[in-house]
Amino acid sequence: MLGFLSPLFEPGFFSNAxxxxxxxxxxxxxxxxGIVGTFTVMRGQSFAGHSLADIGTAGGSASFLLGISPLxxxxxxxxxxxxxxxxxxxxxxxxxxxxxxxxxxxxxxxLDTTASSTTGATINVLFGSIFTLPSSLVxxxxxxxxxxxxxxxxxxxxxxxxxxxxxxxxxxxxxxxxVGIGYLGALAVAVSLSAxxxxxxxxxxxxxxxxxxxxxxxxxxxxxAVIASAIGVVATWLGVLLAYDSYYWFPSRGGxxxxxxxxxxxFLLYLVSQIRFGRGSRVQRAGVAAQAG
Amino acid sequence: MFSGLMLNAWESxxxxxxxxxxxxxxxxxxxxxxxxxxxxxxxxxxxxxxxxIGVDAIVGLAVFSVLGxxxxxxxxxxxxxxxxxxxxxxxxxxxxxxxxxxTTEYAPEIYSLLFGEVLGVSSSELLPIALIGLVCIxxxxxxxRPLMFSSVMPDVAAARGVxxxxxxxxFLLVVALxxxxxxxxxxALLIFSLLISPAAAxxxxxxxxxxxxxxxxxxxxxxxxSAIALSFLSNLxxxxxxxxxxAGTYAAGRGWVAWRRNREASPRHSGxxxxxxxxx
Amino acid sequence: xxxxxGADETAEILxxxxxxxxxxxxxxxxxxxxxxxxxxFTGLIGSNGAGKTTLLRVILGLITPTSGTVRFEGGARxxxxxxxxxxxxxxxxxxxxxxxxxxxxxxxxxxxGLPWPSAARRxxxxxxxxxxxxMRFAESRVGNLxxxxxxxxxxxxxxxxxxxxxxxxxxxxxxxxxSEQEVVDLLSRIATQQQIAVLISTHDMNPLxxxxxxxVYVAAGRIATGTTDEVVSSESLTKLYGxxxxxxxxxxxxxxxxxxxxAALQHGGNESIVELV
Numbered sequence: 001m002l003g004f005l006s007p008l009f010e011p012g013f014f015s016n017a018x019x020x021x022x023x024x025x026x027x028x029x030x031x032x033x034g035i036v037g038t039f040t041v042m043r044g045q046s047f048a049g050h051s052l053a054d055i056g057t058a059g060g061s062a063s064f065l066l067g068i069s070p071l072x073x074x075x076x077x078x079x080x081x082x083x084x085x086x087x088x089x090x091x092x093x094x095x096x097x098x099x100x101x102x103x104x105x106x107x108x109x110x111l112d113t114t115a116s117s118t119t120g121a122t123i124n125v126l127f128g129s130i131f132t133l134p135s136s137l138v139x140x141x142x143x144x145x146x147x148x149x150x151x152x153x154x155x156x157x158x159x160x161x162x163x164x165x166x167x168x169x170x171x172x173x174x175x176x177x178x179v180g181i182g183y184l185g186a187l188a189v190a191v192s193l194s195a196x197x198x199x200x201x202x203x204x205x206x207x208x209x210x211x212x213x214x215x216x217x218x219x220x221x222x223x224x225a226v227i228a229s230a231i232g233v234v235a236t237w238l239g240v241l242l243a244y245d246s247y248y249w250f251p252s253r254g255g256x257x258x259x260x261x262x263x264x265x266x267f268l269l270y271l272v273s274q275i276r277f278g279r280g281s282r283v284q285r286a287g288v289a290a291q292a293g
Numbered sequence: 294m295f296s297g298l299m300l301n302a303w304e305s306x307x308x309x310x311x312x313x314x315x316x317x318x319x320x321x322x323x324x325x326x327x328x329x330x331x332x333x334x335x336x337x338x339x340x341x342x343x344x345x346i347g348v349d350a351i352v353g354l355a356v357f358s359v360l361g362x363x364x365x366x367x368x369x370x371x372x373x374x375x376x377x378x379x380x381x382x383x384x385x386x387x388x389x390x391x392x393x394x395x396t397t398e399y400a401p402e403i404y405s406l407l408f409g410e411v412l413g414v415s416s417s418e419l420l421p422i423a424l425i426g427l428v429c430i431x432x433x434x435x436x437x438r439p440l441m442f443s444s445v446m447p448d449v450a451a452a453r454g455v456x457x458x459x460x461x462x463x464f465l466l467v468v469a470l471x472x473x474x475x476x477x478x479x480x481a482l483l484i485f486s487l488l489i490s491p492a493a494a495x496x497x498x499x500x501x502x503x504x505x506x507x508x509x510x511x512x513x514x515x516x517x518x519s520a521i522a523l524s525f526l527s528n529l530x531x532x533x534x535x536x537x538x539x540a541g542t543y544a545a546g547r548g549w550v551a552w553r554r555n556r557e558a559s560p561r562h563s564g565x566x567x568x569x570x571x572x573x
Numbered sequence: 574x575x576x577x578x579g580a581d582e583t584a585e586i587l588x589x590x591x592x593x594x595x596x597x598x599x600x601x602x603x604x605x606x607x608x609x610x611x612x613x614f615t616g617l618i619g620s621n622g623a624g625k626t627t628l629l630r631v632i633l634g635l636i637t638p639t640s641g642t643v644r645f646e647g648g649a650r651x652x653x654x655x656x657x658x659x660x661x662x663x664x665x666x667x668x669x670x671x672x673x674x675x676x677x678x679x680x681x682x683x684x685x686g687l688p689w690p691s692a693a694r695r696x697x698x699x700x701x702x703x704x705x706x707x708m709r710f711a712e713s714r715v716g717n718l719x720x721x722x723x724x725x726x727x728x729x730x731x732x733x734x735x736x737x738x739x740x741x742x743x744x745x746x747x748x749x750x751x752s753e754q755e756v757v758d759l760l761s762r763i764a765t766q767q768q769i770a771v772l773i774s775t776h777d778m779n780p781l782x783x784x785x786x787x788x789v790y791v792a793a794g795r796i797a798t799g800t801t802d803e804v805v806s807s808e809s810l811t812k813l814y815g816x817x818x819x820x821x822x823x824x825x826x827x828x829x830x831x832x833x834x835x836a837a838l839q840h841g842g843n844e845s846i847v848e849l850v
Contacts, residue, residue, distance in 0.1 A: 046379040047327065054482075126407070127390045202390075205383040212376035257394050263387035267380050274377070322668065435685055442682035445662070445670060445715075449730075452633040452657045453683040496669040500714045503688065505669035550667075 010245045022130045022240045022258070025141055029193045030206060030232030032145040035152055036190040037211035037232075038225040039183060043163045048085070050204040052191045055081045057200040060125040069137055070125055074192035074200070075144065082188040086181050128199035128259045130240070141193060148189040151182050159183055160221055197236075198259035206232055209266035216273040235265040298412065302521060305414040308426040309475045310487065310517040314510030315433050316471045317492035319464060323444045328365055328465060329488045331382045332472045333481035335361035337406050338389035340476065345392040350406075351421070351473065357385070358472040362465035366458070408532045409480030411521070418477070425474040432467050440464060441502065479517075483532050487513055490539030497546030512542055584611045584646060586737050586770040587632065592641030594627055600794055601627045605641070607789050607798040609770045611737065614761055616781045617774040619791030625774045628791065629742055632772075633657060646737055656731030656739040656769075658724070660746060666716035672726045673698050673711045679730035701729045705759065720747040724756065732763065739763070739771045745780055753780050760784075778805070779826050805829070 013019055040049050059077020060070040124132070152159065162169035162176045169176050194203035210231035214224040239262035247255040295303070320329050339357025340350040368378060389406075405413065414422070433440075442450040443460040451457055475484045491512035495505045520534035587609040594602040602624045609615050619625045630636045632643055633655060645652035656679075664670075676698050677688065702708050705725040710718060718726065724744060731739055741760070745753045761784040764771040773781060778788070782801065789798045790805070790813065797804045797813045804810075805827055810818040814831065821828045 041376060046376050050330075050379060050382075199390075201386050202383050204379060205387070208376050209380055212380075257387075257390050260387045260391040260394075263383055267384045270377070270380060324665075434687055437687050438678075438682050438684055442678050445664075445668070445675065445678070446659070448633075448635070448659050449657050449662075450682065451635055452655060453734075455683050493667075496667050500669050500671050500712070502669050502674055 009241065010247065013241065013244055016244070017135070018131045018133075019240060019244055021133055021135050021138060023237055025133060025138060026130060026197055026236035026240055027233050028142060028145045029197050030210070030236045031229040032149050032190050033194050033206045034210050034214070034227075034229030034232040035149050035225045036183075036186050037207040037209075038214065038221060038228050039152065039159060039163055040187060041208050041211045041215055042221070045187075046204065046208045049187060049191055049207045052078050052081055052188060053195055053200045053203045056192055056195055057125055060195060060200055064125070069134070069140075069196075070129075071137060071140065071144075071192060071196045074195050075189055078188035078192050079185060082184040086184050124199075125195075126199050126201050127257060128195070128197050128202065130197045130258050131243075133196070141196070144189050144193060148186040148193070151186045155179055155182055156222075198239075198262050202259045202263050205263040205266045206236070209263075209270050210235065213266075213270045213273040216270075216277040231266070231269055235262050235269065238265055299521075299525070301414045301416055301419060302411045303518075304419055305422055305478050306411050306517045306521060307514060308423055309478045309484075310491075310513040311510045312426045312429045312471050313475060313484065313487040314491045314495075314513035315430055315506055316468060317488040317490075317513070318495070318506040318509045319433070319440060319444065320468065320488050321492040321496065322441075323464070325464075325468075326485075326489060327378075328362075328468055329485050331365065331378065332358045332361045332465075332468055333476060333484050334382050334389075335385040336469075336472045336476050337481040338385040338392070340406050341389040341392035341396075345395055351477065354476055355469075355473045358469035359466065361385075362469040363462070366462040366465050405480070406476065407480050407482045408530070409476070409478055409483055411478050411531055414478060422474050422478070425470055429467050429470050429474070432463070432470075436460065436463055479535065480532065483535050486536050486539045487516070490543050491516060494542040494546035497543075497550045516542065585609070586611050586613075586646050587652075587772070588644045589628075589632070590642050590644070592628070592631055592638045592643065594624075594631060594636060595639045596627075602631070602638070603794045605796050607796065609738070609772060609787065611770055612764055612768045613770050613786040614764045614781075614784050615770070615772045615787045615789060616778055616785045617772055617789045617791065618776070618778045620776050623791040624794045625776075625791050626742065629740060629774055632740065652738060654734050654736040654738075656728075656734065656736035658727045658731050658739070658741040658744060660743040661720070661723070662727070664716040664723075666714065668714060668716045670715050671712050672707060672715055672718065672722075673702060675715050675726055676701055676729045676733055679733040697733065701733045704732075705729045721752045721756075724748070728756075728759070732767075732769075737769060739769050741771070741773045743775055744773060745775060745777070757781060757784060782825070782827065 037049075040046065056074040056078045059073035059075070059080075061073070062077070063070040063073030066073070158169065158174040158179050159182075161172065162174055162179050166176050169179075190207060191203055194206045197203075198206060210228040211224065213231055214227035217227055218224050239258050242261045243255050243258040249256065317329075320326065336354045336358040339353035339355075341353070342357075343350050343353025364381070365378070439450065439455045440460050440463075442453070443455045443457045447457045471488075472481075472484060475487070479487060492505075492509040494512050495508035499505050499508055516535060516538045519538055520531045523529070523534045524531040585608050589608070590606050592602060592605045593600065605628060617625055617628065627636065631638050634643075634651065642650075644650060677694065680694065680697065681688070699708070699711075702711050705728055707722065707725045707729060710722055713722075715723065715726065724747075728739075728741075728744075739760075744756060744760075748756065757780050760771050760773070763769055775781065778785070778801075785801055787798065788801050788804045789796050790810070792810075792813050793815075795813060797809055805820055807818060807820045810820060810829060816831065818829060818831050821830060
């Protein structure tokens with residue numbers, strides 16, 4: 001059909017089962033990340049997302065030991081961490097908590113590598129395993145995604161209001177605390193999903209990159225969430241494609257990592273939006289100004 | 294535990310700990326946890342790239358962390374809140390993973406750069422580590438007063454001739470140097486813990502600035518020593534202990550503060566409290 | 574209204590001459606000229622946004638004026654010893670810095686190297702803390718001090734370097750009435766006893782009326798300067814603002830209001846009267 005595009009696609013791309021899974025999962029996760037990420041950026045909580053991902057590493061590592069999929073480990077750990085964050089009432093976990101979590105992660109990863117003698121565990125947890133996801137996990141991922149996105153969409157207006165100004169929201173009868181908890185839960189799940197696909201350490205990119213780009217392009221939150229999801233999907237699919245193609249590239253050691261492509265694409269798109277659309281949109285600035293610090 | 298190989302580990306880790314404690318004091322004072330996170334991550338990419346092109350990893354560490362320091366200083370206050378900088382950190386990591394994927398030493402290399410390879414420090418590496426550590430500490434001592442001044446009251450300090458921009462650059466360069474010498478020993482992810490936890494704990498125990506800095510170094514030293522010893526005895530990785538002990542000392546510090554506050558609120562002391570509070 | 578302070582020296586500590594500042598295309602200050610002598614207590618009065626902070630920053634050397642000059646004692650272009658008390662500084666309650674440490678920074682905080690503790694230094698800090706009545710909380714963390722306590726420490730910090738000029742930015746903004754009075758008295762004492770020129774930037778001149786020697790009244794980037802009686806009058810301020818302004822004296826307070834009072838009376842309407850300062 002689009003014959004002239006075929007050189008872009010190395011043979012067997014579309015019929016390759018892991019690729020199909022990767023595209024499906026990547027697409028779903030990108031959409032969820034775009035939606036949740038829009039609010040993350042508006043609330044100025046980019047580093048909260050980043051910290052959560054680091055903390056989640058401990059959970060992801062633990063899963064390997066327990067023989068379960070890292071997704072559950074991530075989710076459990078992140079939900080716990082998000083709960084603690086909310087309980088302490090601070091916007092992002094402080095360094096020491098991070099240190100403890102990282103220490104735990106180090107332990108568990110080490111135990112992984114000795115116990116199962118697959119050093120791939122490290123790579124999986126830290127840099128994602130989108131090509132090696134068992135297809136049985138796909139429905140689980142789908143369910144988690146729907147729940148996370150659903151929570152955010154259900155709370156859309158109160159969440160928007162409390163993200164721009166929590167005082168204003170309280171005055172209008174919004175249960176800011178409740179909304180905050182719901183949002184943090186959705187964030188925890190979104191970060192976990194992203195961690196499974198492109199890795200714990202890089203998951204922030206999928207969360208905030210497309211969202212920040214979208215918020216440069218438009219003032220309207222709803223539109224921004226849609227655009228963010230679209231950008232995320234494009235970056236992820238393109239990343240999968242390039243990773244597949246790169247199998248034959250220098251230095252031919254099995255291709256370049258998917259996560260690298262996704263992250264770089266996201267960043268490039270962000271840069272382009274910065275250049276093209278100048279200083280931040282009102283929505284983003286209002287959100288950041290209200291939550292700065 | 295104190296055999297030849299372990300001796301290197303003790304020594305290198307001690308040096309790293311003292312430097313981290315001293316530099317960490319200012320990181321916590323200035324609220325620069327972000328830089329403490331970003332620079333090691335950038336350094337990771339540098340080391341990965343260096344090992345790819347066959348250059349000594351230390352060179353990559355140094356170059357990338359210095360570049361990172363200058364970039365953060367250049368971006369100024371925006372760096373703290375800006376999405377761009379969060380993305381840059383992550384891109385650095387992505388680059389690092391790319392470089393490493395191109396080498397044959399993928400997984401072990403990642404692991405040692407991220408979590409450190411304290412047992413892998415050779416005698417020949419001790420001297421450079423010690424020298425860089427010495428430079429870092431000397432630099433902090435030299436800028437101690439104006440950095441203190443500028444960190445606490447930037448406007449007033451500026452009116453007295455202390456340029457906050459210059460202080461920021463100088464400080465970040467010291468952090469970059471610290472990263473360079475510390476990452477091979479304790480790793481990019483754990484250096485963050487050593488930079489923050491001891492300093493945060495120290496400030497709970499004392500209100501005198503110079504004492505807090507010294508205490509921070511001591512706590513870092515204690516943390517690292519305990520971690521090595523426990524790791525040796527239990528065969529669990531050092532990183533685990535560094536992280537947990539770090540968190541423990543911080544919690545102890547918070548506990549101490551809470552206990553002191555309770556004491557001051559007790560009836561025995563309320564008279565004094567009233568007197569000092571009334572005319573304030 | 575004001576008793577002359579009777580300074581022995583009439584050394585000119587600060588001379589601002591024709592200063593204009595344009596930032597991002599907006600003219601913030603236009604042709605500002607005034608001077609302050611040793612021992613004088615001057616109020617820099619104006620509502621927020623009038624240009625007070627910019628003028629302060631010009632004097633501090635933090636902003637370069639687009640035109641005009643700022644000169645100090647003896648015609649010097651840079652004054653090494655300006656005591657500056659900012660409105661507030663953000664402090665972490667955990668910050669490991671005691672009140673006496675912050676004051677100590679005023680002695681040599683700008684010099685390189687480590688602080689060298691000595692008995693003489695400690696004595697000097699103690700004396701300064703005593704003079705602002707802050708010995709009680711000398712050992713407390715600066716992050717735990719109340720607004721008033723913090724301010725005393727900032728004043729002590731500014732004074733310890735023996736400045737000739739003391740600049741305070743909205744020092745009374747966060748204080749209750751009782752503390753307001755204490756601080757004004759303290760500053761007035763400092764001005765006379767130590768022959769320091771004190772310049773206070775504030776939007777409310779009333780607490781300063783009893784002690785002000787001179788006023789620099791800022792409105793929309795322009796100033797009127799002189800004694801309080803000269804400047805704070807309907808004619809003078811009308812000229813400055815460029816539209817009709819009334820100065821009303823109520824008990825001991827001065828109210829500066831703008832509004833079409835005559836129009837309001839004529840039509841019996843509700844023309845809003847805006848209190849300017």
